[in-house]
Amino acid sequence: MKRPAHEIPSGNAVVHDINGTATVCWKMERLGKDYVHHYLIPLDPKADGELTLLYVDPEETIFDAQCAVVFDCPETGDDPAETGDVLVNAVGSFLKVAEDPQSQKMFAYIDLASGAVRRRQERGVTGVCRNWSASGEGFSTEDLLVQYAKA
Known part of the structure; x- marks a missing residue:
């Protein structure tokens, strides 16, 4: 279902056209001082170079897959974590991304x-996962791209 970014919950899988390519992304929100900032993180296909928060206008129409993003981190390596890695510490597991430029x-x-x-x-x-994969809860990224093409 296509709808404005501000109507899509943070953490949902979405599909958005990034530089001419339909891309499965993770929708994020950050509470600012006076308003909410909306971001996408490209998951599939993974962007060349650093994994970066991409600002999206709250009114921009995005395809909402209406499911949460699920990460699979089968192996861990040693610190330091690079941009795009999942790191694990006492608080939890975190995807390290470059900030909006x-x-x-x-x-x-x-x-x-x-x-x-x-x-x-x-x-x-305590661990770093470099070879993670992500999907929509109950859906592969390929399924989400097919849904997007039909919308």
Whole structure:
């Protein structure tokens, strides 16, 4: 179902056209001082280069897959975590992404359990997952792209 970004819950799987390619993304929200900022994180196909929060206008129409994003992190490696890795610490598991280029911050950490955007999660890292995959809860990314094409 297509609807404005501000109507889509944070943490949902969405499909959006990024640079001419239908891309499965993770919809995020960050509470600002006066309003809510809306972001997408490209999951499939993964972007070339750094995994980055992409700002999206709250009124922009996006395909909402109406399901949560689920991560599979089958293996862990050693610290340090690079951009695009999932890191594990005492607080939880976090996807490390580059901030929106307009931000003055370098990195954001997305809590895999809640979808919350957090800061400074690189202390006490106990594991790093570099070869993760993501899907919509109950749907493969291929299923989501087919749904998008039919919408």
